[in-house]
Structures are given as structure tokens and as C-alpha cells.
Amino acid sequence: MLNNQTINKLEELKFTGMANGYRTQMETARYAHMSFDERLGMLVDQEMTERENRRYANLIRSAKLKFASACVEDIDYQPSRGLDRPMMEGLKDLEWLKHGIDLVLTGPAGTGKTWIACALGEKACREGLKVSFQRLPILLEEFKLAHVDGTFHSKLAKLTKVDLLILDDLGVSPINAQGRGDLLEIIDSRSTTKSTIVTSQLPVSKWHDYLSSGNPTAADAILDRITGGSYRIEFKGESMRKLRKK
Template sequence: MLNQQTRQQLRTLNLTGMLAALEQQQGQPQTHALSFDERLALLIEHEVLHRENRRLTRLLKAARLRVPACVEDIDYHHRRGLEKPRMAQLASLDWIHQALNLCLTGPTGCGKTWLACALGNQACRRGLSVRYLRLPALFEQLRIAHGDGSYVRLMGQLLKTDLLILDDWGIQKLNTAQRNDLMEVIEDRHGRRSTLIASQLPIEHWHDYLGEATLADAILDRLLHGSHRLNLTGESMRKIQAPVDGS
């Protein structure tokens, strides 16, 4: 039996996964036949798995993904312009490691948000930090940060995030302050971190959406240069998946 001192020492060393595995071994007589090296390997494996699960939980909580989604559940049956080789390439996350961006466009209901969250989930599972924000929510956070003095801290948090997902791009006109804030966010991340844009507005209309020509040129140059682009097509998934009314 483990004595209290050993338990406390394992907790002090933050080896809670190993402690749980050791207590489990104590209750399984069959493990007593294993060699010391075999039992130690099992304890270390359990500790590593415990830490990976704890880290994933922390990353997913911080990401605040809008919907639960994962790349293994992508629906390829409905024609949306999705190809398995292309999605496998994006799911490899090489583009994030290269600090490239992804622009995900398509009509309302085609699954842009779901796919963005699936890629965000994949990034968390690979140990990368993710943050999901609707663009209007980002502007509101930045507006508040300007007022309460937390702007530098917020910008630092955004810069440290490996993948920033900006959803609902292009649904409302921007004012001067919002354009300037957007420029700062994109400029900070350019060449250092990846940004995923999800928008129902085709890319060719983004310049008009941004409004001011000089800032629009600067934002789009940084955002689109070398970026991956995925344009979804087809009928709304919400309509396709809606249950048939039998009345």
C-alpha cells in the first residue's frame, strides 16, 4: 500500500497522473507480476497521457470554439466543393506552422463555422493555442480595451495565439476605429501567427467591405499573400439536414 508521505510527494511534484496509475496498480494483482521497468514504463505513460489530456482541456476551454466539431466528422457526401486530399492537407496544420492564413468563404449555411471550428479543434489536439471570435465581438473587445487600459494586454494575447479564427467577416460596415484596430491585429500577426477568416462575402469584395483604400490595400496584402483559400459552394447544410415535416 502507498503510504501518505509517498502520495503527498507525488502531488507536490505534480505527478497526479502517476499517482492515479500507481494506486490503480495496487488494486490489480496481475500487475505485480510485471518487472520494475515494465511497471515504471506504465506509470510514465499514464502521466504523459494525463498531462496531454489536461493540456487539451485547457486549450479547448481557452479557444471557445462556437460548435463542437472535428475533422474526422467532415461530411463529404453533399457537394460543397470539399475534397478529401485538400482537407487532409489543411488538417495537417502545416499552414499554421508556416504562419500562413486560411480564407474560408461560401454562402450562408454551407458549414464555414463548423469547418473553422473543426480545424481549431485539430489545432488544439496538436498542442496549439486557438481563439475563436466573431469579428463584431473582436471589435467590441478592442473598443472596451481602449477605454479601460487593457489594449496592450489584449493585443499581446492575440499575438501569442497560434490560430486566431475570425468568423462573420464582412457582415457589417467598419468605422475608422475598427479599420485601424483590424490593421493592427493583422499587422501584428503577419508572418508570425496564422489567422483563419470565415466569411460569406467573396474575397473579391473584401476591398470594398474594408472601405478605405489605403488601409484596405495594407490589410489584404498581409492577409491574402500566400494564404490558403477554400470557397464552399452548394445548398445550405441547414436546409439539407432539416427533418422532413410529416404533418
């Protein structure tokens, strides 16, 4: 009876890992010969593991990664992709993210830009960092509505706070003056303090033409903040989707 009361109290305190571990210890004979310190240590370890797993699950859920199962350990380094292996291995430690450095991924459709971005995002979640995956065309449409209903600044603040923001598919749809201004606000709010990954089918050399649309000054400002000091990876080869079908 006393054991059940202890388990109930642990659950009320939200020490579910310790509660489950204590229940297991009570029901399994092999723990009976262990010392109090050994059993307590195991309970603390189980609580920490459960909390870490729960935090990771919450971070992955809130990140809304397009490829939630992508992970850096599964990166395909086949030569046709043109990936610099030493560079990719260096990115895995996330030191660039901790220093607010941006990452630009460009290349043809289907070459794995978004997958790599999601794999790095998943690794960031494993490290306990907050990640947000956003398809840029949809995000700019949401911001357009946010200007109308007065939620723009609160939405911008949320994106500013995440440790890693992934902006997917820059250049797949036309961008107007308001969208360009909103993109500048997003990038500027994170510049030098938080990291952003930008994926695009357009090579960086064509970004200025895409972003300017009569306002080269804004395009200059966006490019300076995104590409200045950022790491860049240019993907090559056939679409990974086509290769899988073959």
C-alpha cells in the first residue's frame, strides 16, 4: 500500500519516469538485491531519459519538418550529388547554428535540399533547440493576412525566437513588394543572432533579379543578410525521386 502511495505521489509531481521505474522495481525480483543508492540512481536516470524523450517529441512536433524522419546519419554522399563530405560532417556538430550563421542550399528540384535541411533540423531538435520549418510562399501568404488581422508582429516574434528557422522554396512563386518587405523583416530580426536555412532552386546569382522587382535596395538588404558570411551548398545531379524510381 505504501508503495502505491509513493507511485501516486510521483505521478502527481509529474515524475512519471521515476514512477514507472519504481513500479518496475517493485514487480521485478532482480532489483531486490541492489542497494538503495543503485536503485535511486536508476530511477533518476529513467526520469531524465523520459524527460529528454518527451522534450524531443515536443520539439519535433512543433518544428513541423516536412521530412520528420530525416537524420544526418542517413545523408547520401553519392558522387553525382556534389556534396562536400568534410563540410557536411562539419555542419553536423551545429557549431554554425550556435553562432548564428546561416546556411543556403541551392540546386535543381528533387536533389535533396529540403531533406538535408530537415535532417539538420532534426539534429537541432535532438540537441534541445527550437526549430521551425516554413514553406516560404505559404509563410508570406500567412503574413499577408496577418497584416490585416493585426497579428503580424506576434507571428514575427515567434519566428525570431526559434533557434533554427528553415525557409523552404525561395523563388518558386512571384514575390510582391509586401512579401519582399516581410521577408526582409524575418531575415533582419534573426541576422547575426539566430540561424536560418534557405533552400532554393534558383542559384544565388539569380536571387537579386528575383527579389528586386523594381526595388533593388530591398533586394540588396536581403541578400546581404542571407548570403553575407553564410555557408552555401550547391546540389547537383538528377532528382533523388527519379533515382529511387529507377
